[in-house]
Every structure is written in C-alpha cells, then in structure tokens.
Amino acid sequence: METNLCVAGFGGQGVMTLGKFLATATCESTDKNVTFFPSYGAEQRGGTANCYVVISDDQIGAPLGDVMDDLIVMNGASLNKFLKTVKPNGRLFINSSIVDASEIDRTDLTVVSAPVTELALEMGNAKVLNVIMLGVYVGFTEVIDPEIVWATVEHKLSKKPKLLPLNRQAFEKGMEIGRAHKK
Amino acid sequence: MARVFMKGSEAVAEAAVRAGCRFFAGYPITPQNEVPEYFARRMPEVGGVFVQGESEVASVNMVYGAASAGTRSMTSSSSPGISLKSEGISYCASARIPMVYCNFQRGGPGVGAIQPAQMDYLQATKASGNGGFEMIVLAPSTVQEAVDMTYKAFDLADRDRNPVLILADGVIATVMEPVELPEMKSPEEVKAIKDGKKSWACIGHKIDYKNRAWIEPGQWKTEIQQKCNEECAALYESWKKDAEAELYQTEDAEIIITAYGISARIAKSAVDILRKQGVKVGLLRPITVHPFPFYAFDKIDFDKVKAFLDVEMSIPAQMIQDVDTAVRGRKPIETCLCSGGNIMSREAIIEKVLSMKEQEV
Numbered sequence: 001m002e003t004n005l006c007v008a009g010f011g012g013q014g015v016m017t018l019g020k021f022l023a024t025a026t027c028e029s030t031d032k033n034v035t036f037f038p039s040y041g042a043e044q045r046g047g048t049a050n051c052y053v054v055i056s057d058d059q060i061g062a063p064l065g066d067v068m069d070d071l072i073v074m075n076g077a078s079l080n081k082f083l084k085t086v087k088p089n090g091r092l093f094i095n096s097s098i099v100d101a102s103e104i105d106r107t108d109l110t111v112v113s114a115p116v117t118e119l120a121l122e123m124g125n126a127k128v129l130n131v132i133m134l135g136v137y138v139g140f141t142e143v144i145d146p147e148i149v150w151a152t153v154e155h156k157l158s159k160k161p162k163l164l165p166l167n168r169q170a171f172e173k174g175m176e177i178g179r180a181h182k183k
Numbered sequence: 184m185a186r187v188f189m190k191g192s193e194a195v196a197e198a199a200v201r202a203g204c205r206f207f208a209g210y211p212i213t214p215q216n217e218v219p220e221y222f223a224r225r226m227p228e229v230g231g232v233f234v235q236g237e238s239e240v241a242s243v244n245m246v247y248g249a250a251s252a253g254t255r256s257m258t259s260s261s262s263p264g265i266s267l268k269s270e271g272i273s274y275c276a277s278a279r280i281p282m283v284y285c286n287f288q289r290g291g292p293g294v295g296a297i298q299p300a301q302m303d304y305l306q307a308t309k310a311s312g313n314g315g316f317e318m319i320v321l322a323p324s325t326v327q328e329a330v331d332m333t334y335k336a337f338d339l340a341d342r343d344r345n346p347v348l349i350l351a352d353g354v355i356a357t358v359m360e361p362v363e364l365p366e367m368k369s370p371e372e373v374k375a376i377k378d379g380k381k382s383w384a385c386i387g388h389k390i391d392y393k394n395r396a397w398i399e400p401g402q403w404k405t406e407i408q409q410k411c412n413e414e415c416a417a418l419y420e421s422w423k424k425d426a427e428a429e430l431y432q433t434e435d436a437e438i439i440i441t442a443y444g445i446s447a448r449i450a451k452s453a454v455d456i457l458r459k460q461g462v463k464v465g466l467l468r469p470i471t472v473h474p475f476p477f478y479a480f481d482k483i484d485f486d487k488v489k490a491f492l493d494v495e496m497s498i499p500a501q502m503i504q505d506v507d508t509a510v511r512g513r514k515p516i517e518t519c520l521c522s523g524g525n526i527m528s529r530e531a532i533i534e535k536v537l538s539m540k541e542q543e544v
Contacts (some may be wrong), residue, residue, distance in 0.1 A: 020359070027188035027361040034188075036359035040214060040298070061452020063358045066530045 002056050003143055004065035005024070008050035009074025011021035012128030018072070019051040021134055026047050026055050026144050035063035037045055048077060055143060071143065072133060073099055074116075093137055095129070112140050112181045119173060128170035135174020146171075185359040191326040191351070192259075194362050195285060196221035198333040201365050203373040204283070205231035206249035206256040208242040212264040213297040214353040215287040219259070230370075239264045243271030243284075244281040250275065250282040253377045253384030253396045255337050259285035262303055263313075264295055270314045270358050272346055273312030274400040279383075279410075281340035283333065285349040290524040298524025299353030301444060304501035307350045308473040315412075317419040320348045320473040324448040326360040326420040328470075334365045339425070341376065343418055344383075350472060352496070354526060362543040428476035432458060433483055436465030437538055437543075440505045441516075443469045446458070446527045450494050453532040463487075464536050472502070480509040489543055491516040494532055498522035 005022070014040050023036035033043055037052045052064040058170040071086045072093040073079045079099050083106065086092060092109045094101060097117035100115045104111060105181050114136045120129040131153065189197070196218050199207070208318060219235060226233040232249070236242030237394050242258050250256040260268055265286045273423040275282050288303045290296030319339050323329035329351055336347040368376075377384075385396045402408040429447075432454055433439055442450040447468040457464045467483070470475050491514055493503045498520045519535040521527055 023359060024188045027186060034361065036188075037354070038357055040353075040357060059451070059456075060360075061455070062449040062526070063354065063360075064526060064527050066528045 002060070003055045003070065003141075005053045005055075005070040005072065005137075006050060006065075006069045006082055006085065007053070007072045007074075008013060008078035010077075011047050011049045013049070013074045014127065015049045015074060016051050017132050018130040019053045020167065021131075021149060021152055021156070022137070022144075024156075025149040026183040028152065029148040030094045030144060032144075033060050035099060036061050037063040041105045046146065048075075048081070050078065050082070066129075070137070072137060074133065075128070076103070079103060083130060091141070093133065093140070095133065113138060114174065114177045116174070120170065123166060123173075125166055128167060131167050131170040132177075135171040135176075136178040136181075137174075139175035139178025141178075146175055186363050188359055189326065189362050190217055190357065190359045191329055191355040192217035192287065192357070193221045194326050194364070195259070195333050195349070195351075196225065196328045198330040199255075199283065199337070200229055200231070201226055201367045202255065202334045202337040203368040203376055204226075204255045204257045204337065205373065206246065206254045207231070207258065208234040208236050208245035208249075208256075209258050209260065210236050210239045210264060214289060214299070214356045215259055215261050215267060215285070217356070218285070218287075218306050222445045223277045230390065237436070239267035240270065241423065243268040244274075246282050246284075247271050247275050247278075250280045251278070253380035253386055255281075255283075255373075255376065256285045257285070260533060261287045261289050261356075262291045262300075265303065265306070269312035272318075273314050273316060275346045276312070276316035276318065276415075277314060278398050279344040279399040279415075280346070280398065281337075282346050283340055284346065284357070285351060288350065288352040290522060291464075292323050293370070296524030297353075299445065299526055300522060301352055301446060301496040302522065303350070304443075304472065304495070304497060305504070307348055308475070311348065317422075317473065318344070318346050318348050319422060319425060319471060320350050322350045322443040322469060322472045324400035324444050324468065326355060326508070327362050329355050330362050330364060334518060335355075336352050341380075341514065345418065350444065352445050353524075362498055378444055401531040422474040423478075425471060426474040426476040426478060428479035429466070429468040429470060430479055430482060431466040431468065433467060435463055436483075436486060437487060437489045438465075438492055438539055439483060439488055439490075440464065440466045440492045440494055440532070440536070441469075441471055441502065442466065443502060446494045446496050449527045449529050450532055453529045453536070456529070457533060457536055462536060462540060466483070469502070469505075472505075475505045477509050483524045488514055490539055491534060492519055492532075492539065493517070494527065496521055496525070496527050506535055526528055
C-alpha cells in the first residue's frame with residue numbers, strides 16, 4: 001500500500017511544514033517507509049511552493065509521483081497546476097476560502113473543502129491554516145493515527161509552548177471537518 | 184537502532200562527522216547548501232573546524248591542506264562548483280592525499296539548472312581534473328545509502344591515500360527519509376586514525392631531512408613522476424575487487440534496465456509495477472560507478488535478454504558508454520532520458536519498456 005500526496009500553495013502558507021509534520025510523524029511512530037520531497041527552484045515569497053509526501057509499506061521508488069493519490073491545494077494557482085496529476089477517483093482537499101470549487105472540472109474526485117484561511121483568521125492567527133488543513137487531511141484519510149501527528153506538532157513547537165493551545169485548537173477543528181466529510 | 188527523519192544533505196554531513204571528519208571547507212551552491220550549514224553547526228560540538236571559503240577553489244585547497252596534516256577532511260558542492268574544485272582534487276590525487284567530496288549533481292553544462300540531474304557522470308568517472316588520475320566513485324540511490332557510503336568513503340580514502348567521490352544528485356540532497364545513522368567514532372578512535380598517518384602527514388617531524396614529510400603534487404624528475412604514475416596505475420587496477428552492483432529481478436529478464444543513483448531507484452519501482460503485469464524486466468544498478476561493475480554483466484543470461492534500456496537523467500546519455508563497453512554489441516541498448524532539472528518519470532520508463540516489448544513481438 002502506497003499513498004502519494006502533493007501539497008501545494010503560496011510560499012508562506014506553511015505548505016512545506018504541513019508535509020514535513022506528516023512525514024516526520026510517520027517516520028517516528030510507524031514502521032512504514034516515508035519520503036518528504038520539497039520542490040525547489042528560483043522561488044520567492046508569494047510564489048508557489050509544493051512538496052510531496054510518499055507513505056508506503058514497501059520500498060519507495062520515486063519520492064515524487066507522476067500520479068497522485070491525494071492533492072491538497074491551498075490556493076487557486078495550485079489547483080490549475082496540479083489538478084490533472086490526481087489519479088482517477090483520487091482525493092482532493094481544497095482551501096475553500098480562496099480556491100474556487102467551481103473550477104474543478106473533474107467529477108471523479110472526492111473533494112474535501114475547508115475554508116482554512118477564514119478559520120485561521122477566526123482563531124486569531126492566520127498562520128495556523130496549515131495545521132487546520134493537516135487536521136482535515138489526517139481526520140479524513142486516517143493515513144496515520146492523528147494523535148501521533150499531534151505529538152510531532154507538539155514536539156516541534158516545544159520551544160514555543162505558548163503556541164500549543166492555538167495549534168491544538170486548529171488541529172482539532174481540522175479533524176472535525178475531515179471526519180464530518182467522511183460520513 | 185532508532186531511525187531518524189533527515190534530509191539527505193544533512194544526513195551525509197552527520198555521517199561524515201561520525202566517520203571522524205573534523206575539517207570541512209565549502210562554498211554555497213544549490214542544492215547542497217544544507218551540507219555546509221549543518222557542518223557549521225555541528226563541527227564546533229565535536230572539536231572540528233568548519234570554514235566557508237571565499238570560493239570553491241579556496242575551499243578545496245583548504246581541504247587539501249587539512250588532509251595533508253592527517254585530518255579526515257571533506258568538501259562538497261554541486262556541478263559547476265565541482266568543476267571549480269577539480270584543480271584541488273587533481274592535486275590531492277597526485278600528492279596521494281585522502282579526502283572525500285560529494286557532488287549533488289544539477290542540470291548542466293555551465294551554470295545549468297539548479298534542479299536535480301545526472302549530468303556529471305563522465306566527468307566523475309573518467310576525468311575529474313587534469314592528469315588522468317582516477318578515484319573510487321560511489322553513487323547512492325537513497326539517503327540511507329548516501330549515509331553508509333559517506334561513512335565508508337573515509338576508510339577507502341585512507342586505505343588508498345586517494346580522493347573518494349560521492350556522486351549524488353539534487354533529489355538525494357533535498358529529500359527527507361528515515362535513516363539509521365552509523366556509530367559515532369570516539370575521540371580516541373579519531374585520534375588513532377590521525378596518528379596512523381604519521382609516516383607521511385605534515386604533522387611536525389624531527390629535523391631529519393630523509394624522513395621528513397613531503398606533500399608533493401608533482402615531480403621535477405621525469406623518472407620519479409613516471410614511477411608515481413605507475414604506482415597510481417597499479418592502485419587503480421586493484422579496485423576491480425571494489426566494484427559493486429545490484430542485480431534486481433535479472434534472472435529471467437528479457438529487458439534489463441541499467442541506471443544508477445536516483446534514476447535506478449525510480450526504475451526499480453517501475454520494475455515492480457511491470458513485473459506485476461507479467462513483464463520480464465530487471466535492473467542492473469552500478470553502486471560504484473567507478474570502478475564500473477563490468478563483472479555484473481557476466482552474471483546476466485544473454486540467451487534470455489533481448490535488449491537493454493539505459494535510464495539516465497542526462498541528455499545525451501553518459502553511463503551508456505560504459506554499458507556499451509560491457510554489452511559489447513551483443514544486444515541492442517535503448518535509452519529513456521530526461522534532463523535540464525526534470526526528474527525521471529516512472530511512467531516514462533514503464534511506457535518505454537512496454538513499447539520495447541511490443542516491437543519485439
């Protein structure tokens with residue numbers, strides 16, 4: 001069993017951090033193989049950023065797939081760029097605050113919408129949008145145990161304990177949305 | 184041992200520290216900036232020295248100097264930076280100074296693309312500088328392998344008193360994977376390694392002209408230079424035993440893919456998918472690209488094989504020259520290539536294998 005995920009958005013939306021949290025959690029608490037591969041180029045703030053996470057029971061070949069099982073898009077430009085890479089009947093997670101769902105010209109996909117930009121602003125910190133989306137993804141896919149993912153977030157933020165309650169709130173909100181879509 | 188989640192470039196640096204590397208000099212270049220960054224943080228913790236040189240040329244010559252004093256030393260760069268270092272590498276090879284360096288290849292030639300590629304195969308394996316010297320060149324296809332190879336490279340360098348090159352690429356530099364790190368050599372072990380080089384290293388000898396240490400990257404007397412070259416030639420000849428390759432699903436294969444490094448890893452997953460479809464395909468992956476594992480081709484049943492497929496992230500193909508020498512015209516060799524910073528696509532390999540199979544039927 002192998003799951004390919006691509007996370008894409010603006011630089012600054014925490015796209016890399018989202019992918020890294022998921023991959024690190026997988027490494028630290030399971031026997032699965034996992035790779036995290038950041039795209040890099042002549043990128044700058046406000047430009048696009050994307051990364052690939054592959055989680056597998058077997059050896060991983062390419063750390064970036066040609067065909068993705070799952071795609072998370074945090075902005076409209078990423079939807080246009082990556083929508084075609086999702087496999088038939090794949091799963092698409094969109095930041096519905098700024099991604100226009102009507103632009104999804106495929107009917108085979110399972111679409112999970114979460115207005116993570118707005119939700120983050122409601123929580124008082126625009127930066128937690130990636131942690132909300134991480135919760136959405138983990139809550140919906142259950143690719144690994146959500147508590148393991150949270151333990152990784154907690155560990156990474158251990159030097160900034162003040163940020164923990166807000167991030168926990170963000171993660172739980174995301175999980176709630178993810179699980180609700182499942183039903 | 185517990186596995187840790189590390190970026191390839193940082194894992195390589197940590198492996199070097201654990202192998203006893205106590206001097207690193209480098210100059211920034213994408214995609215391997217995390218190597219010097221990691222050393223800058225790590226070296227002070229182990230009593231080692233990190234220097235960001237004013238250029239690639241300065242850095243490699245600092246490594247030349249530190250290694251001449253018997254310290255396990257390393258530098259790293261990416262394609263155009265490696266070209267700049269070639270003068271210093273050639274001097275190390277000539278003076279028989281053990282050092283390790285890593286090339287995280289990007290697209291080329293010239294400044295090329297900053298994304299991953301495999302454009303430096305011929306430079307790495309045939310002529311990494313002037314003067315016809317050779318080196319053992321190791322080609323990792325995973326972060327774990329990059330770690331293990333870096334650790335081993337220092338032993339090989341010391342054994343032969345010669346540079347060793349890790350030929351990696353931008354994917355290995357930037358991908359994060361779980362790795363098991365090798366054991367950290369104790370300060371006593373690191374000292375013992377250095378002490379073992381007393382007979383030749385410039386570490387302060389008594390006033391005794393005869394037994395004094397000389398670091399000589401060349402000779403004025405032609406007969407001495409020829410003798411040095413003959414000794415080197417004998418060393419290079421002895422490396423046949425060090426040649427290493429992975430043969431994967433080749434026993435009954437009708438099509439054999441040849442690929443190294445990241446391309447081989449992607450090709451391996453293509454083999455798995457094709458095998459599930461009943462396609463008799465295998466992979467021959469050189470682990471040492473120099474010495475090239477010609478022996479591995481002798482293990483292939485040429486009565487069963489119909490064709491080879493050389494997969495490289497290089498246009499034109501480069502390793503194909505060695506593959507061609509190994510195959511000796513017995514079977515056709517086709518190619519599946521990409522370049523310019525594009526990463527090899529598994530789908531492209533699968534498509535090519537299927538089309539080769541079709542043509543034969």
